[in-house]
Amino acid sequence: MNGTTRPLEPLAVRDLLLLAIGLLVIVAAGYGLRDPWPADEPRFAGLARDMVASGDWLFPRVGGDLYQDKPPLYFWLLALSYSVFGSVRYSFxxxxxxxxxxxxxxxxxxxxxxxxxxxxxxxxxxxxxxxxxxxxxxxxxxxxxx
Known part of the structure; x- marks a missing residue:
């Protein structure tokens, strides 16, 4: 370690635990209980599902047409999540x-x-x-x- 960084102290672990609880209560509440909502979420979730089903992860497609409106990194993350969970409800x-x-x-x-x-x-x-x-x-x- 160089002199400019401080190691994580024991109280910092408690802080991170508090932060994780706050994140779970505020942001993750209801996770997996809802389906994708219009307008973009169903399209993005379907795109990720199609990527996994077709095996074509390089070029995102919607209804067989190349989807060039957004960069593919986000869709790769969605597809990776979908391939792990196998359910749109939990992965999107x-x-x-x-x-x-x-x-x-x-x-x-x-x-x-x-x-x-x-x-x-x-x-x-x-x-x-x-x-x-x-x-x-x-x-x-x-x-x-x-």
């Missing part, structure tokens, strides 16, 4: 949930390294308490994963 929200987890962890870690663990925790919970973050991360949209 997983990339957004993982992106929310990663965002909150990185915010916490950035604040912890820059100032202290309280600042990192405050930054992560402030983000978790914003309506825009919660709404974007509770849906299957490309924006949250970016």
């Amino acid at each position: 929200l997983l990339p957004s949930l993982l992106a929310a987890s990663g965002t909150l962890f990185l915010l916490y870690d950035f604040g912890r390294r820059l100032v202290d663990r309280h600042t990192g925790l405050l930054a992560a919970f402030a983000t978790l308490s914003t309506l825009q973050f919660v709404l974007v991360m509770r849906g299957a949209q490309i924006d949250g994963v970016l």
Whole structure:
């Protein structure tokens, strides 16, 4: 380790546990209980299902036509999630949930390294308490994963 990074202290583990509980209660509540909602979610979920069924992961297709409107990375993540779970209901929200987890962890870690663990925790919970973050991360949209 170099002198600019601080190792994770025992209290930081407690902070991360609190953050994980907050994430589960606020963002992941109801995970797997709903189907994809119009307008984009059903198309994205169907696209991922078709990728897995056809085995063509390189070029996303909708109804057999090449889907060039969005970059394929998000659809690859959806297809990977679908291939693991085998159910659209459980797989289509997983990339957004993982992106929310990663965002909150990185915010916490950035604040912890820059100032202290309280600042990192405050930054992560402030983000978790914003309506825009919660709404974007509770849906299957490309924006949250970016």
